[in-house]
Amino acid sequence: MSSMDASNLTIETFKKMFEAGKRFDGRGLLDLREIKISYNVSNKAEGSARVLFGKTDVVVGVKLQIGEPYPDSPDKGNLMVSGDMLPLASPRFEMGPPQFYAIELPRLVDRAVRESGMIDFEKLVVKAGEKVWTVIIDIYPINDDGNLIDAATLGAIAALKNAFFPGLDKDGKIDYDKKTKEKLPLSKEIAPLSFTFFKLGNSILLDPTREESEACDVRITFGISMREKDYMINSSQKSGKTPFKQEEIENMMIILPKKYEELNEKLKKFL
Amino acid sequence: MSDKFKRPSGRKLTELRPMTAKVGIIPNADGSAMFAFGKTIAIAAVYGPRLLHPQHMQNPATGILRVNYDLLSFSVADRKKPGPSRRSQEISKMTEWALSPVLDLESFPNTVIDVQIYILQADAGTRTAGINAASLALAHAGIPMKNLICSVAIGKQDKELIVDLDKDEEDFEEGEGATDFPIAKIANTNEFTLIQLDGKIQPERVKEVLKLANDSCIEIYEVQKKALKDVVE
Numbered sequence: 001m002s003s004m005d006a007s008n009l010t011i012e013t014f015k016k017m018f019e020a021g022k023r024f025d026g027r028g029l030l031d032l033r034e035i036k037i038s039y040n041v042s043n044k045a046e047g048s049a050r051v052l053f054g055k056t057d058v059v060v061g062v063k064l065q066i067g068e069p070y071p072d073s074p075d076k077g078n079l080m081v082s083g084d085m086l087p088l089a090s091p092r093f094e095m096g097p098p099q100f101y102a103i104e105l106p107r108l109v110d111r112a113v114r115e116s117g118m119i120d121f122e123k124l125v126v127k128a129g130e131k132v133w134t135v136i137i138d139i140y141p142i143n144d145d146g147n148l149i150d151a152a153t154l155g156a157i158a159a160l161k162n163a164f165f166p167g168l169d170k171d172g173k174i175d176y177d178k179k180t181k182e183k184l185p186l187s188k189e190i191a192p193l194s195f196t197f198f199k200l201g202n203s204i205l206l207d208p209t210r211e212e213s214e215a216c217d218v219r220i221t222f223g224i225s226m227r228e229k230d231y232m233i234n235s236s237q238k239s240g241k242t243p244f245k246q247e248e249i250e251n252m253m254i255i256l257p258k259k260y261e262e263l264n265e266k267l268k269k270f271l
Numbered sequence: 272m273s274d275k276f277k278r279p280s281g282r283k284l285t286e287l288r289p290m291t292a293k294v295g296i297i298p299n300a301d302g303s304a305m306f307a308f309g310k311t312i313a314i315a316a317v318y319g320p321r322l323l324h325p326q327h328m329q330n331p332a333t334g335i336l337r338v339n340y341d342l343l344s345f346s347v348a349d350r351k352k353p354g355p356s357r358r359s360q361e362i363s364k365m366t367e368w369a370l371s372p373v374l375d376l377e378s379f380p381n382t383v384i385d386v387q388i389y390i391l392q393a394d395a396g397t398r399t400a401g402i403n404a405a406s407l408a409l410a411h412a413g414i415p416m417k418n419l420i421c422s423v424a425i426g427k428q429d430k431e432l433i434v435d436l437d438k439d440e441e442d443f444e445e446g447e448g449a450t451d452f453p454i455a456k457i458a459n460t461n462e463f464t465l466i467q468l469d470g471k472i473q474p475e476r477v478k479e480v481l482k483l484a485n486d487s488c489i490e491i492y493e494v495q496k497k498a499l500k501d502v503v504e
Contacts, residue, residue, distance in 0.1 A: 071349070072349075100360065100361075100364050103357050103360055103361060104361060104364075107357065107361060111469055115469050115470055115471065116471075117471075218368075220466060222468075224474070227471065230473055231473060231474055232447075232471040232472065232473060233468060233471075233472050233473070233474055233477070234468075234469070234470065234471055235468055235469055236452075236466055236467060236468035237365070237466070237467050237468075238365075238368070238463070238464075238465060238466040238467070239364075239365075239368065240368055241368050241371045241372055242372065243372050243456075243457060243462035243463055243464045244462070244463050244466065245461055245462055245463070246461040246462075246463065246481055246485075247461070249463065249466070249477065249481065250477065250478050250481070253474035253475065253477045253478070254474075256474050257474060
């Protein structure tokens with residue numbers, strides 16, 4: 001995220017273009033790309049979704065397991081989010097131990113989902129203090145053309161909404177082949193979304209392509225949801241060296257609710 | 272803000288915990304410091320600038336800052352397994368980014384400045400205390416800095432904004448619950464170098480949060496300055 005992969009020429013070109021409010025694909029700086037969502041990537045998953053932001057392609061699967069609750073929350077189910085930056089998806093991803101981005105991305109998705117209160121964890125208890133459901137969200141980019149975090153969060157929400165509990169056999173063990181019609185305990189009102197602002201020079205943009213994002217100095221991600229008709233910021237993280245100015249952050253707070261409405265409207269087509 | 276709201280600790284809404292800062296606590300290090308917010312105690316050591324190994328990681332255009340943050344195993348109630356976790360790796364990176372804008376790393380090509388931050392006792396606000404300690408340790412090491420970095424967590428309990436949450440306040444669950452909003456900024460500027468957030472806060476209230484952070488950072492800056500002066504005397 002430190003313009004490491006972009007040449008100075010690319011950075012200068014983008015800087016000038018962004019200052020003039022222009023992008024190669026004709027979008028305005030805050031315009032989102034076309035979005036597509038489809039489901040049932042794998043019928044072995046309890047729920048799954050594929051999200052396209054332009055050429056960015058991410059698949060997300062939800063698996064459910066029964067396990068022990070954490071000692072500090074005996075009456076709650078668990079959530080686990082993982083992400084694997086497959087070398088399949090980008091020339092930038094390599095085999096080997098996870099780079100920082102591969103650690104950060106699932107943590108950001110986890111916090112946007114968890115902090116929004118979308119999942120009712122108390123309804124994921126099978127036997128209090130002993131057995132609870134663990135919801136596991138696994139994220140795999142198939143093609144990284146930028147803005148993976150926002151695409152992955154959207155994919156996670158779509159996959160959760162599309163997930164069904166597996167059946168249990170008479171010993172209480174999971175029978176994954178026996179699907180039920182019971183959906184996860186999700187709040188209908190709360191749907192978290194994520195928006196990542198990228199900054200290059202003095203320009204702020206949303207939903208960059210890979211080339212654009214690699215030229216940028218810094219980014220900041222916000223998880224935002226609706227709660228009792230109030231917008232709520234649930235999570236945030238600034239990533240990168242360059243500081244954000246106070247007025248830049250204040251301006252993002254004005255943009256966020258508008259973008260939330262815009263994306264939420266687009267989503268309804270696919271849910 | 273309502274007058275009725277009482278913090279469990281009896282602190283005022285905008286009152287930081289008592290701060291302690293001490294510079295020069297680790298003789299081996301090129302620079303070192305401790306910083307405490309109440310019961311949260313962070314220590315930091317700076318080694319470098321020194322040649323970066325392995326050699327292929329060296330950058331002839333600039334030095335690099337490398338931060339390692341972690342909790343000591345017994346700094347928390349449930350023993351923390353020693354060694355890096357995803358959380359500590361993330362905080363290390365965030366701290367690196369929070370500190371580096373004030374450092375002139377380009378004057379030290381091919382080198383690394385290592386910042387080691389450990390938490391002795393955790394009562395929430397460990398990353399912010401760690402950043403304050405590290406900022407002091409870097410200054411103590413004599414590394415050219417444009418300014419100090421000041422860091423504080425602004426929080427929200429149900430609907431009330433409060434500064435510098437302790438663990439009890441962080442675990443608050445009623446109403447809108449607890450929000451933790453750790454922030455770092457370049458002292459006396461409007462530039463923010465760390466922003467993280469967990470919880471629930473309305474976008475229009477973020478402005479208030481930034482103001483509280485600005486006010487708190489002025490107090491933190493004074494404590495940092497005093498600690499640096501004390502070590503010279």
